[in-house]
Amino acid sequence: MSVILEAKALQFGYAAGKPFASSFDFALESGEVVALMGENGCGKSTLLKTFAGMLKPLGGHVTIADRDVHDREKGYTLLELSKQVTLMRMNMEAPDRMTVQEFVSLGRTPYAGVLDGRSAEDEAIIEQSMNLLDVQKYATRPVCELSDGERTRVYLAEAIAQSVNVFLLDEPNAFLDIPRSHALFRTLRSLAASRGMGIVVSTHSVEYALRYADRIMVIDGGELKVSAAGEAEASGILDWARAD
Amino acid sequence: MRRTWVCFGTLFIGVLVLFVWTLVSGPVDVSLHDLAVAVFNPDKAEPFHTKIFWELRFPRAMAALLAGASLSVSGLCLQTVFRNPLCGPYVLGISSGASLGVALALLAGFGFGAFGVLGAASIGAILVTQVVLVLASRFKNASVLLVAGLLVGYFVNALVNVLIAGANAESLQAYVSWGLGGFTRLTFGAIPGFMAASIVGLVLVLVSMRYLNVVRMGDDFARGLGVAVRRSRILVLLGSSILAGATTAYCGPVAFIGIAVPHLAFMVFRTTNHRILLPGVSLCGAFLALLAGLFPVSIPLNAVLSIVGVPVILYVLLRGNNRGGAL
Numbered sequence: 278m279s280v281i282l283e284a285k286a287l288q289f290g291y292a293a294g295k296p297f298a299s300s301f302d303f304a305l306e307s308g309e310v311v312a313l314m315g316e317n318g319c320g321k322s323t324l325l326k327t328f329a330g331m332l333k334p335l336g337g338h339v340t341i342a343d344r345d346v347h348d349r350e351k352g353y354t355l356l357e358l359s360k361q362v363t364l365m366r367m368n369m370e371a372p373d374r375m376t377v378q379e380f381v382s383l384g385r386t387p388y389a390g391v392l393d394g395r396s397a398e399d400e401a402i403i404e405q406s407m408n409l410l411d412v413q414k415y416a417t418r419p420v421c422e423l424s425d426g427e428r429t430r431v432y433l434a435e436a437i438a439q440s441v442n443v444f445l446l447d448e449p450n451a452f453l454d455i456p457r458s459h460a461l462f463r464t465l466r467s468l469a470a471s472r473g474m475g476i477v478v479s480t481h482s483v484e485y486a487l488r489y490a491d492r493i494m495v496i497d498g499g500e501l502k503v504s505a506a507g508e509a510e511a512s513g514i515l516d517w518a519r520a521d
Numbered sequence: 522m523r524r525t526w527v528c529f530g531t532l533f534i535g536v537l538v539l540f541v542w543t544l545v546s547g548p549v550d551v552s553l554h555d556l557a558v559a560v561f562n563p564d565k566a567e568p569f570h571t572k573i574f575w576e577l578r579f580p581r582a583m584a585a586l587l588a589g590a591s592l593s594v595s596g597l598c599l600q601t602v603f604r605n606p607l608c609g610p611y612v613l614g615i616s617s618g619a620s621l622g623v624a625l626a627l628l629a630g631f632g633f634g635a636f637g638v639l640g641a642a643s644i645g646a647i648l649v650t651q652v653v654l655v656l657a658s659r660f661k662n663a664s665v666l667l668v669a670g671l672l673v674g675y676f677v678n679a680l681v682n683v684l685i686a687g688a689n690a691e692s693l694q695a696y697v698s699w700g701l702g703g704f705t706r707l708t709f710g711a712i713p714g715f716m717a718a719s720i721v722g723l724v725l726v727l728v729s730m731r732y733l734n735v736v737r738m739g740d741d742f743a744r745g746l747g748v749a750v751r752r753s754r755i756l757v758l759l760g761s762s763i764l765a766g767a768t769t770a771y772c773g774p775v776a777f778i779g780i781a782v783p784h785l786a787f788m789v790f791r792t793t794n795h796r797i798l799l800p801g802v803s804l805c806g807a808f809l810a811l812l813a814g815l816f817p818v819s820i821p822l823n824a825v826l827s828i829v830g831v832p833v834i835l836y837v838l839l840r841g842n843n844r845g846g847a848l
Contacts, residue, residue: 329745331741331744331745354747355744355747355748355749356747357747358747359744359745359746359747360747363745364745369738369739369742370738370739372737372738372793373737374787374793375737375793376792376793379792379793379794382794383734383735383738383746384746386731386734386735386746386747386748387746387747389731391727391728391730391731392727392730392796393730393731393734393795393796394796439746
């Protein structure tokens, strides 16, 4: 295993001087699934956006394969970055008029030429991504007509079609029923294993985190704490999540 | 996929037929044979026929073709960029800007030198577009932009009304005649200019194809797919305003096509992929404009487009809405 994404002395947040957590180091290995947990408003989404290069950090820096994700001159250009990392969020507006097939096809945008064509290879990857998430049967339906759970899987298929090395997911199981949530995490595990992706997934479910993640990362009380999933409960980083 | 090609083929043939029909129809009866001689064998043709063909019929057909395609592409881009089905060059005040330029030239007697009336319209359209561009960069919210566009339109129209109040009867007539809109004003010599402006506008739009296809999902999503959002947005809006401005300059204000044809093209092609939609709206727009141009010249173009077109579009939209949403 090798380190794919690395954060050094990272401080993240929106307002200068008010980071969500004190400065920390973190390294994501390829082939590993890390669950990101914490209370509402603790900065999970903000951290994911910072990892994805969409939000500049307040301090420190983030690199993927040793290149900076925020510095457009010395690090990745926007186009190069889009082949390395993707952030899947559920709070997007459902695209009007767009069919599932068309939406998943958007994942190949970084690989398209100026006229946005799709090669036979692109088409094969789109097909494969739809099969992986079992959305092939909706291919010609408009995305906005699907249920929230179906839409989640379509968004996932689109992100997978992007063929990235670092896959970030913001509460992907928010709208999924229990069997589909298990299926989702199993899919993430197999993506990590088969494609060597590094995956960070934020979730509120301790059960899924313990069962499917390699490590658990918690933002709690202005500190970022990381522990192997097997030792998470013993190490006390999940104490905030107890009901009593 | 096959369906798409059938639609393209049918529309293309339709445009071709209407183009030829426009060439052979007009107030003066000239037989098809005489026209063919005038085109392919000008030495043997009657000068009168050659003149009618090259100075009246051909420019008219070209005007309808270019205006229909340009306005439709402009409308589609504006609707996509602002994620709003109500957007169009008319609504955003771009056409009003052109009117102001023409009013300044015809009513207030500003010379505009070698540019003439057509140049004045272009300059007016581009200036108002600049205002809209600045507003667009300030307002992320499409509804606010629409309101701003309408307000700019009102303001510009008020200026035009002030100019009208102080104008003499003769120049007023020239202005009103331009303001009715029509495809008969284009001269043979102006065709290259109109064509060049359309091509420039179209190229600016085409190089932003990836942006057009992903922007419906929002700027963050587009950036995540490696699309330079700011630059593409400016290129698309500039292209759209050149297309709309040039058309208004050469044909007068032409309403309806820019806002309606994108919806029509969506019904025909059933896709949001601009690789298909852009050529699709161009053909649909050219078809409609050529069709409307076939009505007798004495009826104003905008009246034809609105009376015939609006009920059709309303029907299409309502039917689509019941099936799960045209908008």
